[in-house]
Amino acid sequence: MSAPRTTVTTQVGIVGGGPAGLMLSHLLAKAGIDNIVVEKRDHETIRTTHRAGILEHGSVKLLNDSGVNGRVLSEGHRHDGIDLRFGGRSHRIDFQDLVGESVWLYPQNEVFVDLAAARERDSGDVRYSVRDTEVLDVTTATPKIRFTEADGTEVEIRCRILVGADGSQSICRRAIPADVRSDHFIEYPFAWFGILTEAPPSAPELIYARSEHGFALISQRSETVQRMYFQCDPAEDASAWTEERIWDELQRRVEGPDGLELKRGRIFEQMVLPFRSYVCEPLRHGNLFLAGDAGHTVPPTGAKGLNLALADVGLLFHALDSFFSAGSSTLLDAYSETALRRVWKAQNFSYWMTSMLHTRSDATPFERKRSLGELAAVTGSRYGQQYLAEGYTGWPDN
Numbered sequence: 001m002s003a004p005r006t007t008v009t010t011q012v013g014i015v016g017g018g019p020a021g022l023m024l025s026h027l028l029a030k031a032g033i034d035n036i037v038v039e040k041r042d043h044e045t046i047r048t049t050h051r052a053g054i055l056e057h058g059s060v061k062l063l064n065d066s067g068v069n070g071r072v073l074s075e076g077h078r079h080d081g082i083d084l085r086f087g088g089r090s091h092r093i094d095f096q097d098l099v100g101e102s103v104w105l106y107p108q109n110e111v112f113v114d115l116a117a118a119r120e121r122d123s124g125d126v127r128y129s130v131r132d133t134e135v136l137d138v139t140t141a142t143p144k145i146r147f148t149e150a151d152g153t154e155v156e157i158r159c160r161i162l163v164g165a166d167g168s169q170s171i172c173r174r175a176i177p178a179d180v181r182s183d184h185f186i187e188y189p190f191a192w193f194g195i196l197t198e199a200p201p202s203a204p205e206l207i208y209a210r211s212e213h214g215f216a217l218i219s220q221r222s223e224t225v226q227r228m229y230f231q232c233d234p235a236e237d238a239s240a241w242t243e244e245r246i247w248d249e250l251q252r253r254v255e256g257p258d259g260l261e262l263k264r265g266r267i268f269e270q271m272v273l274p275f276r277s278y279v280c281e282p283l284r285h286g287n288l289f290l291a292g293d294a295g296h297t298v299p300p301t302g303a304k305g306l307n308l309a310l311a312d313v314g315l316l317f318h319a320l321d322s323f324f325s326a327g328s329s330t331l332l333d334a335y336s337e338t339a340l341r342r343v344w345k346a347q348n349f350s351y352w353m354t355s356m357l358h359t360r361s362d363a364t365p366f367e368r369k370r371s372l373g374e375l376a377a378v379t380g381s382r383y384g385q386q387y388l389a390e391g392y393t394g395w396p397d398n
């Protein structure tokens, strides 16, 4: 006979210990609201998975002001602009001059390390390496999360509010019946070939390059590790590329009369990242709320995914605080609509950056020239530059 299921009770049950789930857990705990996070991966796997790297000023403020720790400011790198490169020439978008804001280069794994350490420091209840997670009764006053602990113990969490922060393959989202949920989805006809390399930075700021051979992003991670991407076919086999071929491909996409030369180094990760845009509407069903990639995903061109996840959490935290401390449902009732306003702005920004900078393989000469006209219009006008700078550094409100 199997052992009986262990039952625990809390105010907020959170599925997913990525940036959204851990940040929410941290904010709730600070406000005295009990919560438990269940996460299917182990700490080491999450810590060593490389994903996003650019934080908007609002994300940095959330991490810093909520007392996670000060590492984002002491170890992150402030970037006051980016280069848009086309026709072989770079055009700087000066964020500080245009909108008085900056972004921070601070890898997502460091955000995870900081949040996980803060939860441990504050005796938070985060259960890693769980399996067979299920969510039940989400429209009742006692939603439940069932799962199996790493040691085989079967557990049921009974909570007042259940938050799905379980990423793009969300099981929580599937608890919203198909007839009350709209899935808005598009796929793009290209992907990014991404590498991590042991090399010094090739430029002081990020370079977003459009060339006749396709798009490339020359990004960074640290003084010694760099992240770079180039546009490729979604069916591309990353393992079939030699280091030399990858470097040659990247180089020819940034070539220009200024002689920009990429600094090469050993490549220690190469992968193909598919491009999708997705939004689930609404982000709430009964007492289940979705946050982050569980509710929406964007192509990475606008560096919005992680930032949107943290923006959702900021909103959801205030709504939950108002619900538990003042008994008011007003902000919870408005959560989905308010969060989705920012989500759709970010969808538009990511789509716009993607279509302006990439070249479809079937693009006509007219379409190629039109995109160059768009880039010239944006970089040649202060208004155009400001539109980009505000979207990239993050809109002040939803």
Ligand SMILES: Cc1cc2nc3c(=O)[nH]c(=O)nc-3n(C[C@H](O)[C@H](O)[C@H](O)COP(=O)(O)OP(=O)(O)OC[C@H]3O[C@@H](n4cnc5c(N)ncnc54)[C@H](O)[C@@H]3O)c2cc1C
Residues within 6 Å of the ligand: 015, 016, 017, 018, 019, 020, 021, 038, 039, 040, 041, 046, 050, 051, 052, 053, 054, 108, 130, 133, 165, 166, 167, 168, 169, 170, 171, 273, 291, 292, 293, 294, 300, 302, 303, 304, 305, 306, 307, 309
């Ligand atoms: C390769 C890559 C590169 C990216 N680059 C960028 C970028 O440059 N800029 C940017 O802004 N964004 C980027 N993103 C997107 C960004 O990483 C995400 O938007 C961000 O991680 C969202 O955070 P989240 O907490 O919502 O979801 P996640 O980080 O996906 O966290 C969800 C967590 O839930 C856990 N989970 C899932 N299912 C279950 C379950 N059934 N039970 C328990 N736990 C579960 C997962 O293990 C995971 O840890 C990138 C994504 C990828 C994959």
